[in-house]
Amino acid sequence: MLRELAAHSSRHDAATRTVTLEVSAGGGKVRGERGTALLDARGRVVGVDVEPTAPSRVIVLAGRHEDVASTRDARLSVSRDARGEVASVVVHDVDPPR
Numbered sequence: 001m002l003r004e005l006a007a008h009s010s011r012h013d014a015a016t017r018t019v020t021l022e023v024s025a026g027g028g029k030v031r032g033e034r035g036t037a038l039l040d041a042r043g044r045v046v047g048v049d050v051e052p053t054a055p056s057r058v059i060v061l062a063g064r065h066e067d068v069a070s071t072r073d074a075r076l077s078v079s080r081d082a083r084g085e086v087a088s089v090v091v092h093d094v095d096p097p098r
Helices: none
Strands: 004-006 009-013 018-022 030-039 045-050 058-061 070-080 086-092
Touching (some): 018 045, 045 070
Parallel strands (some): 004 058
Antiparallel strands (some): 030 045, 070 086
């Protein structure tokens, strides 16, 4: 079973072409990682699969997994709390929804 975390907020910044998913407060140093962006039918980020090939894999959802219509590789900036749990994820190179 995949581990899922619910994002309490999702913010798209068209100027920087990023989407930020906030899970919890207290994130530390940001680290660049690869993952998979989970997109709805309009191209909005519903969530992200962080480190999909690692044992520490986690899915961060801002929407419902039933809304995922497609996926794409993504460059991520991930902040983790003191326990190593994902606190926030920035998905890079995100265009506005269609």
